[in-house]
Amino acid sequence: METLLKIENLKTVFWTEEGAAKAVDGVSFEVGKGETVGLVGESGCGKSVTALSVMRLIPTSQGRIVQGSIYLEGTDLLALPEKEMRKVRGNEISIVFQEPLTSLNPVFTCGEQVREAISLHQKLGRRKSKEKAIEMLRLVRMPDPEKRYHNYPHQMSGGMRQRVMIAMALSCEPKLLIADEPSTALDVSVQAQIIELLLDLKDKLGMAVLLITHDLAVVAQMVERIVVMYAGVAIEEAPVQDLFTEPAHPYTEGLLGSIPKPGLPTNRLPTIPGSVPDPLRLPTGCRFSDRCPKRMERCTVEEPPMFRVGNRHLSRCWLCEES
């Protein structure tokens, strides 16, 4: 598969009062053209920061990308001047955020906002762009798009607002859509609709999707490949089947173990003891070592590199060294 997005050794820090917190600390992975990749991890592991780094939207007052490169079809995005980068945003890469409730401007109608998204990158007349906006609303299966065009965000439900956000994100037919927990803030029944819609549109438009989520159940149905992140690094990367059947990293095992399984009576769901380490106080050696049930002496001393476990299957664990 041809590579679309290639992230190499990305490091993003945030300035805090106690020093620079390494929110993303050497992440590397690829997304192929038309591929669906899931980026999975607990809150605070650096998933969203990775996404914002790809867009180069880390607020300069808060943090900075300090190392690494991000290639989109061979172009290093980190080397582009801001003006060129603006042409990439929305046009080549788009993001759908978690919060459809606050991601729309309250003083303009939803249709106007879709129209604006279109006119940012395409020179269409007022009438043409309005037609296109309605067409986009229809594409995301907005009921009664001509009427809904004139609705303000507060007159719509969460699911509809998320549809508007998706319409905006897709209005310039990006090659890559980053969906940052697109269904987390929605009702369970609406979640499924939104995920289904995204999958459907992905096939229709032939774009790649990077789905960021903490919900393994969601990615399992949606993506082809999964990258698991922990404390700012990718710790395992594998095609979905392999990851679910033979997880190579103890952290992934723990994550899979904590998914409730229907039909199996259990009193308590297994959990991973402890919590995600503070990025300012990472344990020496492997970042997961203080919580790992399979910890060896070596783990607390030396940080493991990525080992190849199988076909397209990588794991950052000393246990995988011999294979």
Place this chain on the structure above:
Amino acid sequence: MTGVQATAQKSPRGLWSAGWSRFRSNKLGMVGAVIVVTLYIVAILAPLLTPYDPVTQGDIPRMRYLPPSSQHLLGTDKFGRDVLARIFYGSRISLSISFLAVAISVILGSIVGAVAGYIGGVVDTIIMRMVDGFMAIPRLFLLLTCIALFSGSIWLIIFLLGATGWMATARLVRAQILSLRSQDFVKAAEVLGAGGRRIVLRHLLPNTLTVIIVAATLRIGGIILTEAALSFLGLGVQPPTPSWGQMVFGGREVLLSAWWVSTFPGLAIAVTVIGYNLLGDGLRDAFDPRQFA
């Protein structure tokens, strides 16, 4: 049942119509609106509302200081001119000066506040310290000095009132922009490739519009008072053009014998300022940002 229907009908409404319906149910705000609208109508239709000319002097020995009567409802002044006619025509000065001066200060203040709030950092610090500096200048003295130096044309007065009143707006707009800037919809616009100017003009300023309008309305009253004070001191609009402050000044020597000469223009100033303040308070209640979060 009817309540449910009412809310159901209310929902497909924009910010403005929802605010308007809230405003209409506010009695004091409506009183203010009626006063202000009436004033503008009077100012525009002044020649139709009174047969007297505000400038031409009457037969002075016979006409001066006539008390209120059916012919001259509010009496006449020192030069035999009808006080009511002068108040009607004087409203043109008060309303246009205050409106234009506030417009200047709102535009200036919004630009400065938006730039400071959006760019932030060092730029913000420098701009806001300059604003603090401007605020420290005693306004009336500056006005008096400038007018004394350059003679008091109406345009100069408008410019000066506007140019010395923008700092409060700048602070207000900056605070609004700061809190809006971190909102998700701004990030969403950046993600779609919108540039800085577009984000300020399309996404940030429109969201501060209601706050700006409310603040501007409340400021107008203050400007009218300042203009009246300048005219009272003889540095505002020059006679014979009627202005309320100058009329109050003109009647001060005969306050006990011909009380109507000062009292009625004074009342006009008070009613206008109260009208604008009631209107501003009503608008603030109707468009409080917390109500449409």
